[in-house]
Amino acid sequence: MIARAGELLHVDALHKSYGAIRAVDGVSFRVGAGEIVGVIGPNGSGKTTLFNCILGQIGPTSGRVALAGDDITSMSPLELARRGVGRTFQTLQVFGQLSVRDNLIVAAQEFESTLPRRLFARPDAGLTARADEMIERFRLKPVAQLHAGRLSYGQQKLIDIAMAFMPRPRLVLLDEPCAGVNPSLVETLRELLAELNRVQGGSFVVIEHNMDFIMRLCPHVICMVEGKVLAEGPPQAVQSNRAVLEAYLGN
Amino acid sequence: MSPAARNIALAIAILALATSAFFLQRSQVYLLSLCCVYVMATMGLNLTMGYAGQMSLGQAAFFGIGAYIDAILTTKLGVSFWVVIPIAAVACFFVGLALGFPALRVQHHYLAFATLGFNVLVYLVMRNEEALTGGTFGISNVPRPYLFTWSLDSERAYFWFTLAALVIVAILMRLLLRSPWGRAFAALRDNPIRAESLGINITAYTLLAFAIGAAYGGVGGVFYAGLVQYVEPSTFYFTTSLMMLLAVILGGSGRFFGPVIGTVIVILLPEVLRSSSSPALQFMQKWYLVAFGVALVVLMVWLPGGLLSIGDRRARKAAA
Numbered sequence: 070m071i072a073r074a075g076e077l078l079h080v081d082a083l084h085k086s087y088g089a090i091r092a093v094d095g096v097s098f099r100v101g102a103g104e105i106v107g108v109i110g111p112n113g114s115g116k117t118t119l120f121n122c123i124l125g126q127i128g129p130t131s132g133r134v135a136l137a138g139d140d141i142t143s144m145s146p147l148e149l150a151r152r153g154v155g156r157t158f159q160t161l162q163v164f165g166q167l168s169v170r171d172n173l174i175v176a177a178q179e180f181e182s183t184l185p186r187r188l189f190a191r192p193d194a195g196l197t198a199r200a201d202e203m204i205e206r207f208r209l210k211p212v213a214q215l216h217a218g219r220l221s222y223g224q225q226k227l228i229d230i231a232m233a234f235m236p237r238p239r240l241v242l243l244d245e246p247c248a249g250v251n252p253s254l255v256e257t258l259r260e261l262l263a264e265l266n267r268v269q270g271g272s273f274v275v276i277e278h279n280m281d282f283i284m285r286l287c288p289h290v291i292c293m294v295e296g297k298v299l300a301e302g303p304p305q306a307v308q309s310n311r312a313v314l315e316a317y318l319g320n
Numbered sequence: 321m322s323p324a325a326r327n328i329a330l331a332i333a334i335l336a337l338a339t340s341a342f343f344l345q346r347s348q349v350y351l352l353s354l355c356c357v358y359v360m361a362t363m364g365l366n367l368t369m370g371y372a373g374q375m376s377l378g379q380a381a382f383f384g385i386g387a388y389i390d391a392i393l394t395t396k397l398g399v400s401f402w403v404v405i406p407i408a409a410v411a412c413f414f415v416g417l418a419l420g421f422p423a424l425r426v427q428h429h430y431l432a433f434a435t436l437g438f439n440v441l442v443y444l445v446m447r448n449e450e451a452l453t454g455g456t457f458g459i460s461n462v463p464r465p466y467l468f469t470w471s472l473d474s475e476r477a478y479f480w481f482t483l484a485a486l487v488i489v490a491i492l493m494r495l496l497l498r499s500p501w502g503r504a505f506a507a508l509r510d511n512p513i514r515a516e517s518l519g520i521n522i523t524a525y526t527l528l529a530f531a532i533g534a535a536y537g538g539v540g541g542v543f544y545a546g547l548v549q550y551v552e553p554s555t556f557y558f559t560t561s562l563m564m565l566l567a568v569i570l571g572g573s574g575r576f577f578g579p580v581i582g583t584v585i586v587i588l589l590p591e592v593l594r595s596s597s598s599p600a601l602q603f604m605q606k607w608y609l610v611a612f613g614v615a616l617v618v619l620m621v622w623l624p625g626g627l628l629s630i631g632d633r634r635a636r637k638a639a640a
Contacts, residue, residue, distance in 0.1 A: 147516050147519065155518075156517050162513070164506060165510050165511075166510055175515075178504070179519035184521065187499065190500055232514075236518065236519065
């Protein structure tokens with residue numbers, strides 16, 4: 070598959086069927102290097118299934134996914150991680166019994182040297198500085214030594230997202246980063262993601278129901294309905310699209 | 321306590337324990353040695369289960385494989401104890417690696433039964449392969465080793481030898497747990513799906529957790545054979561695995577000193593209760609197992625995270 074100049078992710082005619090149900094029904098889109106793409110759509114429109122197909126959690130029925138021109142369709146999550154694809158999950162996924170700092174270090178340590186060598190590496194795998202930088206950025210310094218599982222939902226959400234960025238991925242897929250987060254933290258998250266995009270230069274694909282968040286973070290938005298891409302383009306154009314309004318509000 | 325102060329306190333405690341051998345009876349020194357060899361095995365189980373989150377009811381099988389390798393190689397082939405240790409460690413490492421494969425497919429109680437089945441299988445081999453293992457009669461007259469020219473035949477010498485070996489394997493375990501591997505094991509335990517999405521090879525770490533835990537069991541078994549100087553299959557039945565599991569959980573699973581405390585209690589408490597000479601406790605000679613059982617139930621209800629979780633519990637109460 071030949072990538073266009075500056076293109077990182079190319080999803081091409083992706084299908085996923087469960088019997089007669091077409092959860093993902095011929096979705097195609099492209100994400101440029103450093104671009105932030107939002108994915109919106111009503112509940113059950115296939116957004117998370119699309120993510121799971123891209124991320125190798127489930128195999129698509131047909132279609133292809135390419136990362137910088139390499140076919141990565143149905144690759145294991147481990148292989149994708151090694152190729153620089155990071156993700157967050159819809160629900161909180163932190164390592165509860167590790168300290169906040171260790172959560173961040175473990176998120177990046179497997180990208181440093183080889184597995185046998187890590188046995189003899191420095192305990193922090195040389196990542197304390199990078200972890201502390203991330204802790205600073207996410208305002209987690211007062212709790213850096215505490216077990217992640219003991220912290221508040223909002224703090225765990227911040228750790229969860231910070232972990233995905235620790236390995237400095239080329240592409241991050243964020244599944245509802247604002248779910249269950251209070252409005253002031255939503256604003257903080259938006260600022261942090263915009264900042265990380267600037268600093269690290271990775272591409273993001275963000276599933277989100279919070280329209281304000283998507284409109285302000287993503288220059289490009291895809292609206293999915295019933296497994297298909299209904300509309301695509303700049304946020305204002307998608308938001309005022311008649312078909313999108315109908316899908317959300319009904320006739 | 322600062323880490324340096326803790327290390328000094330620990331060194332003093334170990335020296336005190338070593339010195340205590342001068343003041344104890346032969347049978348009491350033997351019990352201390354028994355604790356040391358079982359701690360080697362439970363420390364390995366704590367890595368597999370407490371740190372990496374992989375349930376195992378087969379640790380006694382590795383303990384037994386180590387013991388039989390020592391008994392067979394030293395009595396039948398005259399191999400030196402010192403050569404047996406690495407052989408047993410490597411053999412158990414690879415058998416443990418093989419046992420890790422079911423863990424890639426099943427977890428928790430399903431994995432417990434898969435490992436239990438393995439333990440029964442190993443027991444049957446020990447019991448039925450008479451030409452090699454001596455069947456139910458086992459193998460007796462297992463020799464104790466020499467340290468250069470110094471015989472470790474006496475109870476005291478063998479205790480010091482075992483204690484020193486335990487300190488060495490414990491330090492190795494500590495280094496392993498502090499390395500990036502230790503953190504990866506904890507990540508595997510806490511959330512394998514997230515771990516994989518962060519490039520942690522959960523297949524490799526699951527297998528390694530079993531293999532290294534098994535190697536510790538095997539080394540413990542070698543020292544056990546040298547201590548008891550006699551091996552027979554029933555010692556390594558799955559009930560011993562249950563006892564080891566109890567020791568880990570009782571002390572505090574996933575805590576470095578958990579298996580140490582747990583093993584000491586599981587081995588010494590019944591003995592202390594039984595042999596108590598104070599008149600008030602004489603009824604214990606008949607009731608010690610009942611008292612032991614009751615104590616376990618109370619402890620588990622009070623501190624489900626194990627004895628070493630008492631500090632956390634206090635901290636949480638203070639915060640609340």
